[in-house]
Amino acid sequence: xxxxxxxxxxxxxxxxxxxxxxxxxxxxxxxxxxxxxxxxxxxxxxxxxxxxxxxxxxxxxxxxxxxxxxxxxxxxxxxxxxxxxxxxxxxxxxxxxxxxxxxxxxxxxxxxxxxxxxxxxxxxxxxxxxxxxxxxxxxxxxxxxxxxxxxxxxxxxxxxxxxxxxxxxxxxxxxxxxxxxxxxxxxxxxxxxxxxxxxxxxxxxxxxxxxxxxxxxxxxxxxxxxxxxxxxxxxxxxxxxxxxxxxxxxxxxxxxxxxxxxxxxxxxxxxxxxxxxxxxxxxxxxxxxxxxxxxxxxxxxxxxxxxxxxxxxxxxxxxxxxxxxxxxxxxxxxxxxxxxxxxxxxxxxxxxxxxxxxxxxxxxxxxxxxxxxxxxxxxxxxxxxxxxxxxxxxxxxxxxxxxxxxx
Numbered sequence: 524x525x526x527x528x529x530x531x532x533x534x535x536x537x538x539x540x541x542x543x544x545x546x547x548x549x550x551x552x553x554x555x556x557x558x559x560x561x562x563x564x565x566x567x568x569x570x571x572x573x574x575x576x577x578x579x580x581x582x583x584x585x586x587x588x589x590x591x592x593x594x595x596x597x598x599x600x601x602x603x604x605x606x607x608x609x610x611x612x613x614x615x616x617x618x619x620x621x622x623x624x625x626x627x628x629x630x631x632x633x634x635x636x637x638x639x640x641x642x643x644x645x646x647x648x649x650x651x652x653x654x655x656x657x658x659x660x661x662x663x664x665x666x667x668x669x670x671x672x673x674x675x676x677x678x679x680x681x682x683x684x685x686x687x688x689x690x691x692x693x694x695x696x697x698x699x700x701x702x703x704x705x706x707x708x709x710x711x712x713x714x715x716x717x718x719x720x721x722x723x724x725x726x727x728x729x730x731x732x733x734x735x736x737x738x739x740x741x742x743x744x745x746x747x748x749x750x751x752x753x754x755x756x757x758x759x760x761x762x763x764x765x766x767x768x769x770x771x772x773x774x775x776x777x778x779x780x781x782x783x784x785x786x787x788x789x790x791x792x793x794x795x796x797x798x799x800x801x802x803x804x805x806x807x808x809x810x811x812x813x814x815x816x817x818x819x820x821x822x823x824x825x826x827x828x829x830x831x832x833x834x835x836x837x838x839x840x841x842x843x844x845x846x847x848x849x850x851x852x853x854x855x856x857x858x859x860x861x862x863x864x865x866x867x868x869x870x871x872x873x874x875x876x877x878x879x880x881x882x883x884x885x886x887x888x889x890x891x892x893x894x895x896x897x898x899x900x901x902x903x904x905x906x907x908x909x910x911x912x913x914x915x916x917x918x919x920x921x922x923x924x925x926x927x928x929x930x
Contacts, residue, residue: 527663528788534654536716543713544647545671547706550640552679553699554614555580558634560687561696565621575634577873582638584869590641591862592731595855598720599646600711606639607707613637614700618693640703643710644672645861652849652857653718662846666787669841673784718857732860737851740909741844742867744807747902748840749871750878751814751895755779755830757879758817758891762826765888771823778827779834787838799850800913803843804906809836811899817892833895847913871898 532538555576562572593602613636620629651664683695732738756776763772813833820826844864852860875894883891906913 527660528667531651531655531660531664531667536713537651537654540647540650540710540713540716541667541671543706543709544643544650545675545706546702547710548643548647548672548675549679549682549702549706550699551644552676553683553695553702554637554640557683557687557695557699558617560684561618561621561692562630564687564692565624571627571630575630578631579634579638580869581873582635583640584866584873586638587640587642588731588733588859588862588866590639591645591859592856594641594646594649594858596720599649599717600714603641603646603707603711606641607703610637610640611700611704613639614696614703618696618700622693641707642858642862642865643707644668644865645858646710648845648849648861649718649858650716652854653716656849656854661849662842665845665849666838666842669838669845670784670787672841673780673787673838676780732852732856733863735852735856735860736909736912737847738860738863740905740912741803741847742863744902744905745840745844745864745867746871746874747898747905748807748810748837749868750875750898751810751833751871751902752837752868753872753875754879754891754894754898755817755833757876757883758888758895759826759830761883761888761891762820763823766823768823771827775823775827775830779830782831782834783837786835787842798914799843799846800906800910803840803847803913804903804910806836806839806843807899807902807906810840811896811903814892814895814899817895818889821889851913 532541558576558579559572562568562575566572590602590606613633617630617633617637619625620633648665648668651668652661655661655664679699683699686694686698687696733742756779759775759779760769760772763769763775810833813836816829817826817833820829845861848860848864849857875898879891879894882894
C-alpha cells in the first residue's frame with residue numbers, strides 16, 4: 524500500500540514550502556515563553572515578564588485574522604513581507620532593549636509591534652489546499668500540518684527555555700527571531716505554490732470570515748478545546764509540585780502532545796470517509812470523555828497515563844476542524860478562516876490558564892481538572908447543536924453573493 528505522506532510530497536514544491544513553513548512557525552511556541560524566560564532572568568520580575576509576553580500573545584491573537592484577511596485579498600507575498608519585516612525588527616529591538624536595560628515602556632511597545640507576525644500555519648494550509656482542493660490527499664496534508672503544530676509546541680517551548688537557561692537570557696528569543704526571518708523568507712521565495720488571489724464581488728464590501736456561521740461555531744468550540752490544553756498544563760504543574768516531583772511536569776506535558784502527534788499521523792494515513800461534521804463530533808466527544816480519568820490521577824505515573832489518553836483525540840479534532848473550514852468557507856476567505864480557528868485556540872488557552880489558576884489556588888491542585896471536564900462538555904454541546912450548520916456542500920462564490928444580497 525502506498526504511503527499517503529509520500530504521495531502528497533510528490534507535488535511540485537510541497538517539500539520546500541512545508542519545510543520552510545515548519546521553521547517559520549516555531550516562534551508560535553518559542554516567542555511567548557522565550558519572552559518570559561528572557562525578562563525573568565534579566566529583570567527578576569515575573570509580573571513584568573508575564574505582562575510583556577501577554578501583550579505580544581493577545582495582540583497577535585487579535586491582529587492575525589486581520590493580517591490573514593489582507594493575505595486573502597492581496598496575496599501572501601504582498602502582505603507577509605512587510606508584516607514579517609516589522610515583526611523581526613520589533614523582536615530584535617525587544618532583545619536589545621532587554622540586554623541594555625532600556626525603559627520598560629520600550630518592552631511593551633516592541634512586544635506590541637512584534638505581534639504583526641502572520642499566521643504561518645494558515646498560509647501553509649492554504650498552499651496545501653491550492654494543491655489538493657476536493658481531493659482526498661488534502662485530509663492527509665491537514666493531518667501532517669496538525670502533527671507539525673503539535674511538534675512545534677513540543678519542541679519550541681522547551682528549546683526556547685533551555686537555550687535561555689543554558690546559554691544566556693536572550694538566546695531563545697534570538698533563535699526564535701532567526702527562525703521567523705529565515706523560514707518566512709524561504710517560504711515567500713517559493714512563488715510557484717502561492718495561492719492565487721480570488722476576487723470578491725465589487726458591488727459589496729469585503730466581509731470577514733468570522734461572519735460565516737461555520738467559522739463562528741468551530742472557533743467557539745476550539746476556544747473550549749484550547750481551555751482544556753491550558754487546564755491540563757496548569758494542573759499538571761500544580762499536581763507534580765504538590766507530589767514533590769516538580770521536574771516531572773515537563774515530561775507529563777510532553778506525553779500529552781506526543782499522543783496527539785502519533786494519532787494525527789495515523790488518521791492522515793487512514794483518511795476516513797465519514798462526514799467531517801460527524802468526525803468532529805466524535806473526536807470532541809472523545810476529548811471530553813478522556814478528561815474524566817484526569818480527576819483520578821493521584822501519582823505522577825497515573826497522571827502521565829491519564830494525560831496521554833486525554834491528548835489522543837486532539838489532532839483528530841484539529842484535522843476535521845480545518846477540513847470543515849476548507850469545505851464550508853469560500854476560497855477567497857480561507858486563510859482568514861483558518862486563522863480565526865487558531866485564534867480561538869489561543870484565546871481558550873489564555874482563559875483556561877486564568878480560570879484554572881484561580882481554581883487551583885482556591886480549591887486545590889486536583890480540582891483544576893474540573894475545568895477540563897467543563898470545557899469538554901461545552902465543546903461537545905457546541906458541535907452537537909451545530910451539526911446542521913456544519914453539514915452540507917462547499918460554500919461557493921454564488922452562495923456567498925446570494926447571502927450578501929439577502930442581507
